[in-house]
Amino acid sequence: MAHWYMLLMCSVLVFCTAVRSALPADVAIISSSDILPYTTCREGIQEYLAEYTITATTINEDISKGREALEDIKREKPKVVIAIGPQAAFALAQEPALGNSRLFCMILNPQRVLAKAGLFSGVSLNIPPDMQMRTIKQAFANRKRVGIFYSKDPNQEIVDALTRAATAYDLVVVPLPIGSAQEIPGLLSSRETPFDVLLIIPDEKLGSTKIVEYLIKESLRRNLPVVGYNSWFAKNGAVLSFIIDYRGIGRQTGAIARRMLNGSLLDTVTVVPPEHVKISIDVKTAEKIGVAVSPDILKQADEVQR
Template sequence: MKYIRKPNIFIFLTLFLCVVVRGALLPASFYGAEFVTESYQIVLFVSKNIRPYVEAVDGLRDQLDKSIDADVEVIMLDRYTEKARADLADRVIGDSDVDLVAAIGPEAAAFVWETFQDAAFSRIYSIILNPEKVIGQIESVPGISLNIPPAEQLHVIHRGLSSVTRIGIFYDPAYNSDFYAKALEATFEIDVDLVPLSVSSKKDIPFLLEECWDSIDCVWLIPDRTVISESIAQYIIKQAVLKKVPVVGYNQFFYDSGAAMAFVFDYEDLGRQSAGLITDVLQQKASGARAPVFKVWLNETVLEKLDIEIPKPIELPMMVGP
């Protein structure tokens, strides 16, 4: 009579544990997969140590901390002499670990584009008005300007000041003929007329302003070297309020001076937007120029004086200002 030996349960458990432990200790590549977190080296050049740029840097770093693993070196360019800048450039070029160089402000962008033309790392710019005048061709260059598209501004004006149908725009053709042309094209999409208030000298403004009141019901002030100064802007706003005509400006100064509406930037928001662009460039998801994020403040006090109702509901980026 044959006896069948019962299997030793201890031996089976031992073999099972050996297999499990060995599997846990094997590298991920053994299974055909690599679980590696990419780490990036970023050098951030900043034009000046001033509040808007510092706020942008804070927003940028905060957003990058949430999105990618990146070591960010911040360099305030205004602290460096020409000789020190040259040494700095040599150090950055010689660092093979650098993945991307970013520039905040026009001076930083000019330095980065002139100094690192043939570098292996990527470049982006941010917080520059008319970047094409700083770095040249921008269509395929990743960056964020301070230029809100004219058509987008016009649509916002139309929504926020719906009773306005004739918008007078002060501009010098030498600087803003393209802006005017794009804004004019956008008027065909909405029920407004754009009235050109073309000037070549600040001396022309008081006379032109006095002549235009019968033909406009809104004044639109845009960044323009000839037209805009603090005194001229305040003069235009004061005269417009007396005529019960709303003024649209483009920063907090205009809002504080009595503009009915103002396009404003939150520089921390711009920094966060820049961080998003950096992430996309590093991960090869997107490139090219992007319009800036912005807010639109409605001046409730001024609108009440002009007997203009605030639209309801208010849609972002529009809001009642502080």
């Protein structure tokens, strides 16, 4: 009897699994590629929405492939479609019929990236300007001038926002617009560097590792602390680094998706910054260049290198 009961239970389990896999997905995820930040973000989404049926597709940064994938997704009629990364989001932006069932995540400056295709709601990679300036003030209490090298066309709005945020903390942003990376040595060659802290922001003119390494080296040679925007900087000489939690972005996106699945559709386009940004402090580098880091920021830091 026990033997037949076990067979019956196994049959029921197989049947339920088959029915579940045959059901249309509640959520469809389309990823730009399988790089680690995107897969980590996707895992965060899947963890947060574990009770829902989810499908996942990767388009290998091919927007045309993304359009093809979205044709299949539309036939499945999921309640929410999530794009991870710019290529997937660009393809999804061209599907206005999906309306407010769309979400994006893992995009820097989405208002600019998706401007032509059509902006929709999601979670950006932009670290809030207020957080950056507040943390710089807390870390380097005796320093006031924050230098920023940047390309004027794509990043002027970002620098303007940082400039506004700085005033609340008695800081002054020293904007250093450049047309090319070749202009940087000239701006650094003066006897008196016009800033006390160098904040490096994501910028196409500073996209080369060689250029960023040069900036860090020259700043440290002048005993100036560098502030970076990811874990690479934390390992390569930045005294202060902001590190975005990609799994956290996935969970944050998942939380928005869950509200949508429960019937709270987004009536207006809403773009929010990442909620989970870690702070890394390199005390060893700070001591080497004679820069004092406040004890308060060391207590707040998620990571302290000594």
